[in-house]
Amino acid sequence: MPFLILNLFGVLDAKRSGEDAVKSYAMNSGCSYSIIRPGRLVGGPYTNLDLATLFQVEGGASNGVTVQSGDALLGDCKRDVCAEAVLQCLENRECEDVVFSMHRFRASSATASMTAGVSAAAAAAIFLSYPARMERDHHHDVQYSISRETIQQHTTSNNNIMTAWSSSLLDSNYWLRSNIPTKCEAVNNKKMDTVNNNKTFASNTPATVYGEEEESNSANGRINYYYKRMNPNDVDRTSLMESHAIFGPLWGEGLIERYHVYKRINTNNEHPQIVLQSPRELTVVDLKVGKKLNGHDGIIHGGIISLLFDEAMGWAYECLQQQDQIDSSGMIIVTANLTVNFRAPFLAGSEAVIRVYHNETKGRKIYFSARLESKDGRVVFAEASSLFVLARKDKLRMKER
Ligand SMILES: CCCCCCCCCC(=O)SCCNC(=O)CCNC(=O)[C@H](O)C(C)(C)COP(=O)(O)OP(=O)(O)OC[C@H]1O[C@@H](n2cnc3c(N)ncnc32)[C@H](O)[C@@H]1OP(=O)(O)O
Incomplete structure (x- = not known):
């Protein structure tokens, strides 16, 4: 159908704005x-086209769905299947950061039998696990495909539809794990080497990591934040080198081998109210x-993990101070409270990321939360929340005496 007709009264424009707002958020x-x-x-009280199919179709053939990236598909979609798809998206990591369209399976006789007798839930679940072609929006220059033919081969060669589907589900999940760059991988290979000059790039920060010169592309609505290396450029820490726990005695091979701090820089002027939403990643x-x-x-000692969190939050404060221009003259920020929940063993020799969020500021009290997670974001090793307090330097010294 022509775009002009589909977009009568600006319906598609409005939907697009909604989608952009969701992505930005x-x-x-x-x-x-x-x-x-x-x-x-269709399938609701006012569009019950399915009354027709009810009489024509055996079992739940009309529950089949076709899923494709972007909006290439045109057709009907049953409400119950759509609702199920929404729920499946909440549970399927494969559905993270994807845009796809779905409509009823316009099945050939062979493929119709594939869906016969299968519930809407199963159909939606399976098809969402086997997107014919999913666009990972954050990696918009990379597309991944899982052939729907693979599923059909599985299903036609096996009488037990559900068994066949589950076995190909395993294949598919394996495929996804082994092939899809996760959130933590670089989009832009060109930027990989900027790690070396400490300029902008975190090799393992989320997918939307772009160099400063690409920031100007943000007009296309896709690029609205990037990360910039904080240490050692932004803060002179030479005096810390010898006595600082992380960068001094605990630094080196077998100890803390890398601790690169990046501040997040938001460049989204389209939805400033969203950028300011709390908690804000710092x-x-x-x-x-x-x-x-x-x-x-x-297994890494929990005390070490607490240290890694504490330091990360200290840098988050530094970042907050730069962004919000907090007047801290004569003051020093100290940790008043740090709570850590250890969720999964953090193995020796591992790489990981800590993400720090600003939850709230109340006077001189600043609340952060943070997560230590695997580079692909799939495993959370520990979560932390903290209260940092801006204390007067002279008062702290008095306490020392
Ligand atoms: C770029 C460079 C990056 C470097 C990163 C380095 C990060 C490392 C950070 C650290 O590890 S610092 C070392 C560990 N922390 C300390 O040594 C702090 C020791 N504690 C203190 O010195 C004082 O207890 C403190 C400054 C935190 C508070 O004393 P104050 O006399 O300034 O404040 P006060 O006791 O009146 O408390 C102020 C507010 O904070 C609240 N508060 C203080 N301690 C709290 C606590 N533990 N839990 C909950 N709330 C607390 C307190 O209730 C109160 O709330 P209200 O204003 O609403 O009444």
Whole structure:
């Protein structure tokens, strides 16, 4: 159908704005999104086209769905399947940061039998696990495909549809794990070498990591933040080198081997209200721990993890101070409270990232939260929340005496 007709009264424009707002919010708040563009919704009280199919179709053949990236598809979509798809998106990591359209499966006789007797839930779940071609929006220059033919081969060669689907689900998940660059991988290879000059790039920060010169491209609505290396350029820490826990005695092979701090710089002028949403991601630390910092054999000591969090939050304060221009003359920021929940063993020799968020500022009290997670964001090793307090320097010295 011509775009002009589909877009009568600006309906598609409005939908696009809605989608852009969702993406911006997701990018700026650090959460993921899934955008489903269903075909014309049917199957409800006012559009019960399915009365017709009810008499023609055995079982639930009309529950089949076709999923494709972008909006190439045109057709109807059953409401119950759409609702199920929404729920599946919440649970399927494969659906993170994707935009796809779905409509009813216009099945050939062979493929119709594939969906016969399968519930809407199963159909939606399976097809969402096997997107014919999903566009990862954050990696918009990369597309991934899982052939729908593969599914059909599985299903036609096996009488037990559900078994066949589950086995290909495993294949597919394996494929996804082994092939899809995750959120933490670089989009732009050209930027990889900027790590070396400490300029802008965190090799393991989220996908939307762009160099400063590309910031000007943000007009296309896709690029609205990037990361810039903080240490050692932004803050003179030479005096810290010898006595600082991380950069001094605990620094080196087998110990803390990497601790690169990046501040997030938002460049989104389109939705400033969204950028300011709380909690706001302030810093990301790209780190590597060695094999000599264990508690139990092979597992990094919880105290070390707490230290890594504390430091990251200290840098987050530095970032906040730069952004919000906090007047801290005569003051020093100190940790008043730090709570850590250890969620999964953080293994010796691992690489990971810490993401720090600003939750709230109340007078001289600043609340942060943070996550230590695997580079691909799939495993959360620990979560932390903290209260930092701006204390008067002279008062702290009095306490020392
Ligand atoms: C770019 C460079 C990056 C470098 C990063 C380095 C990061 C490293 C950060 C650290 O590890 S600092 C070392 C560990 N922390 C300390 O040594 C701090 C020791 N504690 C203190 O010196 C004082 O207890 C403190 C300055 C935190 C507070 O004393 P104050 O006399 O200034 O404030 P006060 O006790 O009146 O408390 C102020 C507010 O904070 C609240 N508060 C203080 N401690 C709290 C606590 N532990 N839990 C909850 N709330 C707390 C307190 O209730 C109160 O709330 P209200 O204003 O609403 O009444």
